[in-house]
Amino acid sequence: MTPALYNFILKTADDCFILGHRNSEWTGFGPFMEEDIAFASMAQDKIGHAWLLYKMLDENAAAAETLAFKRAEKDFKCCHFVEQPIGEYDFSLMRHFLFDHADQLRYEMLMNSSFEPLAHFAKKFKGELKYHTMHADTFILQLGNGNEESKARMQSALNFCLPLALGIFEVYEGEQEIISQNIFAGEKVLQEKWLEKILPIIKDAGLQMPDMATLQAVNGGRHGFHSDYLQPLLKEMREVVDAFPDAIEW
Amino acid sequence: MYGNGYISPEETAKQKPDPLAGEDLQQLALFEERIARGEKIEPQDWMPKEYRRQLIRMIEQHAHSEVIGALPEGTWITRAPSMKRKLALIAKVQDEIGHAHLLYNAAETLGKSREAMINDLLSGKSKYSNVFNYPATTWADVTVIGFLIDGAAIVNQVINAKGSYGPYCRALERICYEESFHLKQGHDALVHLAVGTKEQRAMLQDALNRWYRPIIHFFGPSDKASVHGTLLMKWKVKMASNDDMRNQFLDQYVPKIRELGLDFPDPKLNKNAEGVWEFSDPNWDEFFATINGNGPCNAERLAVRRWAEEHGRWVRKALINPSQKQVLPLS
Numbered sequence: 001m002t003p004a005l006y007n008f009i010l011k012t013a014d015d016c017f018i019l020g021h022r023n024s025e026w027t028g029f030g031p032f033m034e035e036d037i038a039f040a041s042m043a044q045d046k047i048g049h050a051w052l053l054y055k056m057l058d059e060n061a062a063a064a065e066t067l068a069f070k071r072a073e074k075d076f077k078c079c080h081f082v083e084q085p086i087g088e089y090d091f092s093l094m095r096h097f098l099f100d101h102a103d104q105l106r107y108e109m110l111m112n113s114s115f116e117p118l119a120h121f122a123k124k125f126k127g128e129l130k131y132h133t134m135h136a137d138t139f140i141l142q143l144g145n146g147n148e149e150s151k152a153r154m155q156s157a158l159n160f161c162l163p164l165a166l167g168i169f170e171v172y173e174g175e176q177e178i179i180s181q182n183i184f185a186g187e188k189v190l191q192e193k194w195l196e197k198i199l200p201i202i203k204d205a206g207l208q209m210p211d212m213a214t215l216q217a218v219n220g221g222r223h224g225f226h227s228d229y230l231q232p233l234l235k236e237m238r239e240v241v242d243a244f245p246d247a248i249e250w
Numbered sequence: 251m252y253g254n255g256y257i258s259p260e261e262t263a264k265q266k267p268d269p270l271a272g273e274d275l276q277q278l279a280l281f282e283e284r285i286a287r288g289e290k291i292e293p294q295d296w297m298p299k300e301y302r303r304q305l306i307r308m309i310e311q312h313a314h315s316e317v318i319g320a321l322p323e324g325t326w327i328t329r330a331p332s333m334k335r336k337l338a339l340i341a342k343v344q345d346e347i348g349h350a351h352l353l354y355n356a357a358e359t360l361g362k363s364r365e366a367m368i369n370d371l372l373s374g375k376s377k378y379s380n381v382f383n384y385p386a387t388t389w390a391d392v393t394v395i396g397f398l399i400d401g402a403a404i405v406n407q408v409i410n411a412k413g414s415y416g417p418y419c420r421a422l423e424r425i426c427y428e429e430s431f432h433l434k435q436g437h438d439a440l441v442h443l444a445v446g447t448k449e450q451r452a453m454l455q456d457a458l459n460r461w462y463r464p465i466i467h468f469f470g471p472s473d474k475a476s477v478h479g480t481l482l483m484k485w486k487v488k489m490a491s492n493d494d495m496r497n498q499f500l501d502q503y504v505p506k507i508r509e510l511g512l513d514f515p516d517p518k519l520n521k522n523a524e525g526v527w528e529f530s531d532p533n534w535d536e537f538f539a540t541i542n543g544n545g546p547c548n549a550e551r552l553a554v555r556r557w558a559e560e561h562g563r564w565v566r567k568a569l570i571n572p573s574q575k576q577v578l579p580l581s
Contacts, residue, residue, distance in 0.1 A: 021328060024340050028324040029554075031562025033317075033351045040344035044337055051333045065332055089565055146568030153564065233328075240331040240389045246447045250331040250389075250439070 004174025005115065005183060006057060010067075011077035011172055011222055012106070013053035017068060018230070019082040019099060020046030021237065023092070031089050038135055042096070045128045049121075056117050069241045073231050077172070079221040081164040083229045090150075093143070094157035097136035097201075098165040102194045104129035109190065114182040137201055144205025155207050162210060166191075166217030173223070269300040269481065285486050290416035293359035304487050305415050306360045307376075313353035314371045314378035318551050320346045322386035323395055331389060338435045342396065345428045352424065356417040372556055374543060381464045383545035390443055390450075390457035396436020398461065398503060402468050404429045405499045414486035437506075444510040455512055462514045466532040467540075469496040500527040 023046060026039035054064035081099065086092045107129060110122035143150040169187040179186045195212075202209055220226065241247075270278065277296050284291065291297055320343045327343060330336040354364045370376040381399055386392060404426060411422035443454040470492040482488040501521070507513065518530045539545065 024327050024336075027327055027340060027343050028317075028320040028347065029558045029561075031558075031565035033347055033354075035562075035565075036320075036347045037344055037351070040340050040347070044340050044344075047333065047337055047340075051337075068333060069331070088561060143565065143568050149564050150568030236328050239329045244331075244447065244449055247331075247450055249442055249446065250335055 001057070002174070002177065004177040007077065007172055007174050008178050008184065009053050009056055009118070011079075013050045013057075013067075014076050014078035015082050015099075015168070016046045016053065016103075017050035018076070018078045018233065019095075020044070020048075020050060021233065022082065022084075022086055023096070025086050026092065035089075039092070039096075042100075042132050042135070045125075045132070049125050049128075052121055056121075069238050073226060073234055074224040076226065076230060076234075077222055077224065078226075078230070079164075079167040079170060080218045080227040081161070081167050083221070083227045083233065084164065085229055088153075090143075090153040090157040091160065093136065093139055094154065094161045095165075096132070097140050098161055098198065099168065100129055100132040100136055101197050102165070102168050102190065104133050105193045105197065106184075106190055109185055109193075112182075113184060118183070140201060140205045144202075144207050151206060154205065158202065158207055159210055162212075163215050164218045166215060167219050167221060169194075170217065170219040170222045270298060273298050282484070285414045285484075289414075290419060291414050292416045300481070301485055301487065302360050304482060304485075305418065306357055306362050308487065309353055309357040309360070309418050310362065310367045310370070311377050311379070313350045313357060313367065314376055315382065316346045316350035316353060317371070317555070318378045318382045320350075321551055321554055322382060322384070322547075323392050326386060326389060326392045329389070330392075335439060338439075339392065342432050342435060345432065349421075349425045349428070352421040353418075356415075356421045359417045368559065372552060372559060374552065377541060379468070380537060380541050380545065381468050382551060383540050383547045384461070384464050385547050387460070388453050388457060390440075390453040391461065393436055393440035393443055393454065394457045394461045396432055397440045398436075398465055398507075399468070400429050400432040400436055401503050402465060402499045404433060405495055405502070406469070409489045409495065412486075413489055441510065444512060451512075458507065458512060459515045462516060463532050463536070466496070466529060467534075467537045469493075469499070471534050471537065497527050500529075501525075 020043045022043075023039050024043035027036055027043070030036035030039060050068075051064055054067045055061075057063070057067070081095065084091070084095070104126060107122040107126040110118050111126065113119040113122065140154065144154045145151070169191040171187060175186065178184050199209060240250075278298055281291070281296060281298065281301075291301075323339065323346075324343045327336070327339050330339045354367060357367060358364060367376065371378065386395060407422050407426050407429065411419050411426060413419055413422075440454065443450045445451075473492045500519075504514070504519065504527070516530050518528060521527050540548065543549075
């Protein structure tokens with residue numbers, strides 16, 4: 001596997017893993033039971049996708065565990081967007097909406113990837129993400145068109161999330177190689193498709209799109225520079241593993 | 251996960267001297283004949299007021315136990331020590347919330363809304379299983395809960411699934427299927443600790459020591475002498491005595507723990523010649539203190555639920571569409 005392909009799969013997996021971890025934090029705390037269940041389901045899918053992608057990087061079963069539980073923070077390639085704490089439901093819902101549309105489109109594009117294992121799993125992942133975006137759209141539309149408070153909250157969440165969401169499409173090391181080898185058509189193409197997809201939904205939800213030209217993407221994650229939230233997240237995740245350095249299996 | 255229909259002292263005090271006063275005796279006789287024949291009672295059927303009241307109380311307590319039961323294990327989701335354990339634990343806790351969902355629906359068929367039940371939980375009026383007022387201090391606690399508390403809950407729920415109220419029995423049947431998977435994942439995680447390093451094993455034994463008493467308390471105090479029990483048993487609201495269920499549980503699970511070379515911290519825990527398990531006095535005062543709000547985690551558990559309730563209020567408010575009103579309960 002070339003370093004470019006490794007990097008591409010790793011950053012895709014890291015996004016899913018960290019967002020899955022964040023979404024799992026809603027289990028038991030949602031605004032109503034059905035949402036606890038929905039966020040827990042989506043978290044399982046995301047962590048499951050990350051697991052399969054990690055295994056693609058190294059078939060050895062222990063390798064995925066090492067990537068998840070032993071790797072240094074600077075070696076993670078996730079974007080800042082997924083690292084943010086769950087905050088209130090408005091933020092988590094907006095992140096889920098913006099990220100999962102990008103994720104679904106990414107896998108749709110990857111179905112034609114020249115790298116067969118990615119094309120194979122992309123088909124499966126895409127099918128699951130259909131339900132994630134359906135869920136996100138349902139609640140974005142209802143809360144955007146809900147009452148004064150929900151509308152204001154969703155608008156603020158959108159304004160807050162967009163610069164972070166643009167970080168999903170940050171250029172990464174080896175991207176040109178990935179494009180030229182027909183592994184993936186590129187982040188720029190994905191971003192265009194994503195905007196095309198989300199704009200009408202945002203409009204139907206009665207929300208205003210900020211002027212994209214004024215937005216500065218929150219980048220750095222793809223190059224190992226992270227927000228202040230990633231290190232504490234990893235520390236918490238590894239609390240048990242770190243306390244038992246001799247343990248082989250759990 | 252749920253212990254048993256525990257009747258608090260206030261509940262007993264509220265009980266009228268004659269719970270059947272004012273009932274149509276002819277209808278009552280038909281009702282009792284149906285139950286004796288093994289028929290299920292459905293929401294639209296005639297039922298005595300006391301039957302309805304007791305079932306609401308019991309199903310509601312069960313639902314609350316699932317919601318609160320998600321919390322001690324839920325705090326370990328972000329710390330589960332491998333990809334497999336992480337996925338399994340999210341799925342498991344998700345199931346518990348799903349059980350609450352099924353049970354609130356079943357209780358709603360008897361005329362109390364989910365909102366009213368949740369309000370009673372948050373105000374401290376309704377009870378839930380005592381066992382969830384203890385902290386899950388280490389990862390080993392998660393495995394002990396998954397194996398032993400879920401195991402105990404299955405004993406209770408399999409028995410209650412043979413009860414008389416249709417919607418509750420159907421919910422319990424589905425819950426039991428899912429709980430049997432919880433048991434497997436709990437057992438698998440517990441065995442991994444038992445055969446792991448010295449430190450992993452010590453963590454597990456420590457968890458067993460701490461959970462022993464809450465597990466003995468799980469089925470509630472001895473109720474063989476309870477007058478209250480007789481009517482509920484006749485109506486198949488309560489299907490077995492607390493002692494019988496506890497005994498069945500100990501019989502199934504103590505050997506499984508001892509097989510692993512581990513034990514519970516009670517030298518008197520043994521099966522006597524009649525096949526009945528004996529154990530030291532588990533301090534029922536502690537049980538009553540905990541059920542009445544003075545256990546180690548009561549305040550914290552309710553505070554977490556209140557947080558979720560308050561922070562989610564704006565969402566629920568915005569989603570209410572007055573033109574769409576649900577008429578019939580779903581269950």
